[in-house]
Amino acid sequence: ETGVTQSPTHLIKTRGQQVTLRCSSQSGHNTVSWYQQALGQGPQFIFQYYREEENGRGNFPPRFSGLQFPNYSSELNVNALELDDSALYLCASSQTPLFSGSSTDTQYFGPGTRLTVL
Amino acid sequence: KQEVTQIPAALSVPEGENLVLNCSFTDSAIYNLQWFRQDPGKGLTSLLLIQSSQREQTSGRLNASLDKSSGRSTLYIAASQPGDSATYLCAVLSGGSNYKLTFGKGTLLTVNP
Numbered sequence: 001e002t003g004v005t006q007s008p009t010h011l012i013k014t015r016g017q018q019v020t021l022r023c024s025s026q027s028g029h030n031t032v033s034w035y036q037q038a039l040g041q042g043p044q045f046i047f048q049y050y051r052e053e054e055n056g057r058g059n060f061p062p063r064f065s066g067l068q069f070p071n072y073s074s075e076l077n078v079n080a081l082e083l084d085d086s087a088l089y090l091c092a093s094s095q096t097p098l099f100s101g102s103s104t105d106t107q108y109f110g111p112g113t114r115l116t117v118l
Numbered sequence: 119k120q121e122v123t124q125i126p127a128a129l130s131v132p133e134g135e136n137l138v139l140n141c142s143f144t145d146s147a148i149y150n151l152q153w154f155r156q157d158p159g160k161g162l163t164s165l166l167l168i169q170s171s172q173r174e175q176t177s178g179r180l181n182a183s184l185d186k187s188s189g190r191s192t193l194y195i196a197a198s199q200p201g202d203s204a205t206y207l208c209a210v211l212s213g214g215s216n217y218k219l220t221f222g223k224g225t226l227l228t229v230n231p
Contacts, residue, residue: 004161033219042122042207042221043162058218090161098149098211098219106152109161 003027004110006091012116013081021076021113025093032074033098033107034066035090043090049074050097081117088112120145120212124222131198132230139193139225141208146189149211153182153193156205156224165206166193198229 003026013019025032031050035043045058049068063079072093078085092107121144131137141151150169154162166175166182168191174183181194191208205224212220 035219040223042209042223045218045220056213056218088159092162106164106167107162108164109154111161112159114159 004091004093004108006089006110006113008113009111010114010116012118014118015081015083017081018077018079019081019115021078021089021091021115023074023076023091023093023110025072025074025091026108029093029095029108030072031094031097032068032072033092033094034074034076035092036060036085037088037090037112038084039087046076048098055097083117086115086117088114120148120210120218120220122208122210122220122222124206124208124225126225127223128226128228130228130230133198133200135198135229136194136196137198137227139195139206139208139227141191141193141222143189143191143210143212143220145212146186147212148186151182151184151191151208151210152219153180153191154207154209156207158205162207195227198227200229200231203227203229 005024007022033048034046037043048056052068065077068074090112092109094107123142125140152167153165156162168184179196184191207224209221
């Protein structure tokens with residue numbers, strides 16, 4: 001049991017709508033990362049939040065945005081949904097940011113949110 | 119741009135066999151490399167993390183090696199069991215001021231009883 005939880009489990013939206021996905025990090029973890037995983041592909045890094053600030057970002061457009069709260073939980077917001085946004089969205093938490101060079105870089109993943117855009 | 123390739127894409131072995139999964143990456147300037155396991159429709163479970171200064175890591179029946187100069191890593195699974203059936207993903211952390219984690223597409227492993 002990793003302790004990372006995500007909500008909702010499944011979500012269906014239509015093109016052009018906006019969506020908010022939520023993640024609660026494991027106790028004691030101050031870093032949260034978000035990933036998009038299309039069917040049959042490896043996860044794609046969206047961004048990372050450390051102590052409420054974004055400090056790393058993959059190749060995703062600005063309509064993908066996020067927040068991290070003082071309790072280190074996080075939200076992923078996607079505006080103007082497109083069909084290609086349909087994917088499994090994964091959240092991962094860690095004790096330290098990915099670049100710290102520590103063994104505590106290990107990430108613990110939640111079960112994901114399956115988003116379908118029609 | 120970092121690219122990660124995993125070979126083979128799928129592997130089927132009988133129970134008890136030792137096996138090796140391969141991962142290669144194009145940019146050797148990495149911070150670390152991780153191996154993950156993913157069960158169908160589920161999140162990822164971290165198996166092993168190797169820092170760029172390390173050569174290998176071991177956990178139980180798993181051993182991961184890293185050759186940064188050649189851009190390669192292997193995951194060795196000893197005495198495979200049906201419960202090892204899953205997709206195995208490797209990911210490298212790289213980048214300068216804008217670092218990111220880049221995943222391969224994974225190897226689908228099936229261990230037959």
